[in-house]
Amino acid sequence: xxxxxxxxxxxxxxxxxxxxxxxxxxxxxxxxxxxxxxxxxxxxxxxxxxxxxxxxxxxxxxxxxxxxxxxxxxxxxxxxxxxxxxxxxxxxxxxxxxxxxxxxxxxxxxxxxxxxxxxxxxxxxxxxxxxxxxxxxxxxxxxxxxxxxxxxxxxxxxxxxxxxxxxxxxxxxxxxxxxxxxxxxxxxxxxxxxxxxxxxxxxxxxxxxxxxxxxxxxxxxxxxxxxxxxxxxxxxxxxxxxxxxxxxxxxxxxxxxxxxxxxxxxxxxxxxxxxxxxxxxxxxxxxxxxxxxxxxxxxxxxxxxxxxxxxxxxxxxxx
Amino acid sequence: xxxxxxxxxxxxxxxxxxxxxxxxxxxxxxxxxxxxxxxxxxxxxxxxxxxxxxxxxxxxxxxxxxxxxxxxxxxxxxxxxxxxxxxxxxxxxxxxxxxxxxxxxxxxxxxxxxxxxxxxxxxxxxxxxxxxxxxxxxxxxxxxxxxxxxxxxxxxxxxxxxxxxxxxxxxxxxxxxxxxxxxxxxxxxxxxxxxxxxxxxxxxxxxxxxxxxx
Numbered sequence: 001x002x003x004x005x006x007x008x009x010x011x012x013x014x015x016x017x018x019x020x021x022x023x024x025x026x027x028x029x030x031x032x033x034x035x036x037x038x039x040x041x042x043x044x045x046x047x048x049x050x051x052x053x054x055x056x057x058x059x060x061x062x063x064x065x066x067x068x069x070x071x072x073x074x075x076x077x078x079x080x081x082x083x084x085x086x087x088x089x090x091x092x093x094x095x096x097x098x099x100x101x102x103x104x105x106x107x108x109x110x111x112x113x114x115x116x117x118x119x120x121x122x123x124x125x126x127x128x129x130x131x132x133x134x135x136x137x138x139x140x141x142x143x144x145x146x147x148x149x150x151x152x153x154x155x156x157x158x159x160x161x162x163x164x165x166x167x168x169x170x171x172x173x174x175x176x177x178x179x180x181x182x183x184x185x186x187x188x189x190x191x192x193x194x195x196x197x198x199x200x201x202x203x204x205x206x207x208x209x210x211x212x213x214x215x216x217x218x219x220x221x222x223x224x225x226x227x228x229x230x231x232x233x234x235x236x237x238x239x240x241x242x243x244x245x246x247x248x249x250x251x252x253x254x255x256x257x258x259x260x261x262x263x264x265x266x267x268x269x270x271x272x273x274x275x276x277x278x279x280x281x282x283x284x285x286x287x288x289x290x291x292x293x294x295x296x297x298x299x300x301x302x303x304x305x306x307x308x309x310x311x312x313x314x315x316x317x318x319x
Numbered sequence: 320x321x322x323x324x325x326x327x328x329x330x331x332x333x334x335x336x337x338x339x340x341x342x343x344x345x346x347x348x349x350x351x352x353x354x355x356x357x358x359x360x361x362x363x364x365x366x367x368x369x370x371x372x373x374x375x376x377x378x379x380x381x382x383x384x385x386x387x388x389x390x391x392x393x394x395x396x397x398x399x400x401x402x403x404x405x406x407x408x409x410x411x412x413x414x415x416x417x418x419x420x421x422x423x424x425x426x427x428x429x430x431x432x433x434x435x436x437x438x439x440x441x442x443x444x445x446x447x448x449x450x451x452x453x454x455x456x457x458x459x460x461x462x463x464x465x466x467x468x469x470x471x472x473x474x475x476x477x478x479x480x481x482x483x484x485x486x487x488x489x490x491x492x493x494x495x496x497x498x499x500x501x502x503x504x505x506x507x508x509x510x511x512x513x514x515x516x517x518x519x520x521x522x523x524x525x526x527x528x529x530x531x532x533x
Contacts, residue, residue, distance in 0.1 A: 100472070125472050137411065139477040143455040172474055180481045181454045278412070295468040298411035 034091040036064040036283060039081050041098045041122065043070040045198065045226050047250050047272055048096065050315050051121060055094045055276035062284045064091070073165065073197070075102040082106040086113045092283040093117045094276070099167040100125045116286055118279045121272065123169050123296070131286055132293045134279050138170050141249065141268035141301030142177030148266055148303055149182060149221060149247055156187035157218035160210050162231060164198040164223035171195075174223050174249055191217060196227050203230030211238050218244060225250035225267055232263060251304060253314035259306055266305045272315055275299060366475045372482035375464050376490065380528050383462055385508050388422035388525075389440045395513065395520055403515055410460050410467065414516040417461035420525060421508040423533075426501055433524065434499065436507070447524045448507060450492050456480045457526045458487065461510035487526065495530040504533040 036059040040052040056066040069085070071078035075098050085093065086109065093110055095117045097103035107117045107129035119133035153159070161178070164171035182188050191214045196203035207220060211234065220235075222228040228248030235241040241263065248255045251269035258264040282293060304312050386394075386406065394402040407416030424436035424446070432451035437443045459465055459480045470476040499505070509525040 123473060127468070127471050135473065137413070139473070139480075140410075140456055147452060147454060169473060173477060176474060176477060176481070180484070274412075294411075296411070296470075296473065298413075298467065298473075300411070300413035300415060 033063055033065045034287065035089070036066050036092050036094060036280070037069060037081075037085040037090040038066055038094045039069045039071060039078065039085070040096045041071050041078075042073045043068075044072070045224075046254075047225065047252050047315070051096060051272035051276050054273040055120065055280050058277045058280035059094065059283070062280060064284075071098050073098055075099050075106075078103060079106055082109055086110060086115060090115060091287055094120060094279045094283060095130070096120050097122045097124050099165075100169040102167060104129055116283065118283050118286075120275050120279045121170070121270070125169070127295050130295075132282055133296045134275050134282070135296065135298055136170070136270035136275070136301050137298040138173040138249070138268075138270070138301065139177040139180075140298075141270065141303070142174045143181055144301075144303045145221075145247060145249065145266060145268050146178040146181030148305060149178070149219065150185055150188065152245060152265060153188060153219060155185045158189050158191050158214065158216060159219040159221060160207065160214070160217055160231075161190055161193040162203050162206060162220065162222045162227045163193065163195040164227070166195055168198075171198075171223055178221060196222075196230065198224045198226055200226040200230040200233075203227035204234045205230075207231045207234035208237065211235075211240070215240075219247065219265075220244060221247045223249055225252040225255040228264055228267065229254055229258070232258065251312065251315060256304070256309065256312065256314045259304060259309050262306055266303055268301045269304045269312055270299070270301045366470075366478075368475065368478035368482040371465070371479055372486055375462070375483060376486045376528075379462070379464070380508070383419055383508065383528070385419040385421035388420045388424075388446065388507075389438050389444070391418060391420045391511075392438075392444050392446075392520070392523075395518070399513075399515060399518055403513055407513065408460055408463055410456065414514050415460075416513050416515065417457060418511050418513070419461045419508065419528075420511055421506070421529075423504065423506050426499055426503045426505060428501055429496075429499065434496075436505065439504070445521075447522070448509065448530070449524050449526050450496055453484050453487055453492075453526055455484075455512075457512045458483050458510045458528065461512075462528075484526075487528070491527055491530060495527070495532070498532055499530075506531045506533065 038052050038055045040048050043049050043052060052068045056068050059066045069081040071081060078098050093115060097119060100123060104124045104126045107124055107126060110117050111129055117130045119130045121135060123133045123135050124130060163175055192210045194206050196206045203222065220231045222231055225248040228246050232241065232246050235244050245265045247265050248267040251267055255264055255267050259267065403416040407418055409416050423439040425439060427435040427437050427445065433447040433449055436446050436448060438446065465476060465479050467473065467476050507527055508529040509527040511523055511525045
């Protein structure tokens with residue numbers, strides 16, 4: 001009787017104790033700062049490092065704990081980060097997606113868990129998932145860059161286009177903006193269009209290979225500055241750096257210096273600092289109850305050339 | 320009856336039931352549809368920027384609200400910041416504001432990329448009507464013909480600009496350029512961009528939507 005009674009008591013008490021332990025683990029300290037996750041597509045590119053660090057810094061200034069997650073341009077890795085941050089009870093995500101389509105499910109999962117997402121620089125193909133998307137107006141930037149390109153080329157010549165990641169909408173918005181101008185000039189011939197995944201080393205390899213079959217090009221249009229630097233390196237190796245014009249997009253420090261030194265013709269300045277800070281401010285407002293936000297907020301991009309470089313500083317701060 | 324015979328009799332029933340289950344499952348899982356119907360349905364769900372731009376050019380231009388060009392210039396000179404903020408349209412976070420303007424004017428000269436005009440008012444200001452290098456979002460933003468928040472993919476939104484610029488290049492400018500000459504009196508309605516950081520009011524360039532030689 002005694003043993004049975006003891007056994008019943010143990011059976012009754014054990015689940016209660018386990019439940020209390022579990023509840024104790026997830027009990028939130030009312031005074032602890034809320035946490036914001038900063039998920040970045042890749043930290044292998046200085047522009048995205050500035051984006052991530054600026055977002056984290058602004059969120060910290062607003063009183064949040066922050067952690068930066070590097071998706072390494074891999075949607076599977078990104079999904080893993082979202083699983084972890086949902087389990088860890090983050091309050092919001094400042095998100096730079098790896099893939100316009102592939103990242104939608106991650107945003108939706110966070111939304112279902114009650115965690116709002118604020119996209120930075122790159123968009124996802126969903127109006128319902130993220131609270132808002134703060135994106136560069138890449139299309140308009142490349143329309144302006146395209147017009148500058150046409151005038152620098154005197155409306156004729158051969159050129160190569162290096163595309164970014166094919167799954168990223170920015171890649172196509174930039175390319176489309178550029179071609180919406182350049183394709184109206186029949187004496188401008190595109191001899192090759194290849195993806196170099198926004199990567200400096202890959203751009204160098206791709207252009208080296210293109211130069212073997214097309215040694216007489218006049219210009220290279222690159223979907224970002226990292227690829228512009230890679231293309232420039234390939235041209236230096238081929239002894240063509242002085243005769244081939246290179247155009248980039250981003251406004252990174254190395255390309256801004258290269259423009260100052262007359263090595264690269266132009267870039268389009270998009271400010272990672274401004275985008276990141278805007279995203280953090282909007283996340284803060286949202287967490288404090290503000291709900292009236294535009295679904296998409298494009299930010300103007302400005303063309304930086306060898307003539308107006310003195311007006312700008314790297315990563316978007318103006319002189 | 321021996322057990323083996325019983326089992327042999329049950330086997331056809333078992334196979335029949337399995338076949339029935341597989342049949343029911345496949346019946347709901349696989350269906351056939353003519354390829355043409357499928358493609359037509361797919362096309363219907365894809366946004367068509369050419370049709371969108373065409374409908375705008377063909378039906379909306381005359382009624383499109385516009386500011387008188389002389390009043391527009393005067394207001395910009397008086398208080399650029401306040402006027403652009405109150406009357407202009409802009410896309411997201413930007414210093415670029417867009418307007419639809421109209422007016423009567425005299426043609427001063429026909430240049431490679433523009434037609435230079437003088438407004439038909441006292442102390443007339445000079446303006447430029449773009450006839451080449453018609454690119455970008457000036458018409459889309461000035462007219463408010465589309466809202467970025469309605470487009471899941473920003474490329475669709477940007478394709479509207481590509482399509483509407485193409486219609487201007489093909490339908491509006493060639494018939495005008497083939498007839499216009501210096502000294503002609505004209506009516507124009509068009510879209511214009513003003514950058515508040517670098518206004519450059521002396522060189523404003525209007526992308527034409529309506530051009531009529533009187």
